[in-house]
Amino acid sequence: MPSENGAEVVIAYGIDTPDNFVFLTKKHLETMDAKQITQEAFQNLENYDIGLEFVASLDNKAVGANGNDFSSEAILSKTHMMKAHQMLDADELLVSIPRRTCMTIISRDVDEETMNTFAYLHNYTWDDDSFGNAPITNSLFIVKEGSIVGHIPL
Known part of the structure; x- marks a missing residue:
């Protein structure tokens, strides 16, 4: 569902407490420094080991980080995305983050069979609520030089 400003994907900040994960609200910002x-x-995300590894089901032509709390959020980390560029020896990446804890990445110029399998896995995960992880977006992100430069709605 789009946010108040019409964006379909938004960045939310939260605190991982011993009891649960609490998202920060406008009320929190009355007593906290938003820039800090x-x-x-972002520093926590840079320091978080997402366990980026090659994906065997995509003939090791993809890398992924799946099952970790901040796997999908790692798309916001230039360090993690640059590592993916290096692992895949790719100038341009397509990143799938259909749900929380899920991220798979391929080179944008991968062969057609791998691209089709990648898109199928993205759509399958988008439709699969069996793990209860929240949906993020039914789009693929385009990443260049470690930063998001666009997206492709599916």
């Missing part, structure tokens, strides 16, 4: 929170959040 943003800086800390």
Whole structure:
């Protein structure tokens, strides 16, 4: 569902407490420094080991980080995306983050069979709510030089 400003994907900040994960609200920002929170959040993401590894089901032509709490959020980390560029020896990446804890990445110029399998796996995961992880987007992100430069709606 789109946010108040019409964006379909938004960045939310949260605190992982011993009892649960609490998303920050406008009320929190009355007593917190938004710039400091943003800086800390991105630094935490940079330091988080997402376990990026080759994906055997895509003939090792993809890398992924699946099952970790912040796997999908790693798309916001230039360090993690640059590692994917290096692992895949690719200038341009397509990144699938259909649900929380899911991220799979391929080179944008991969062969057609791998591209079709990648798209199928994205759609399958988007439709599969059996693990209860929240949906993020039914789009693929385009990443160049470690940063998101566009997206492709599916």
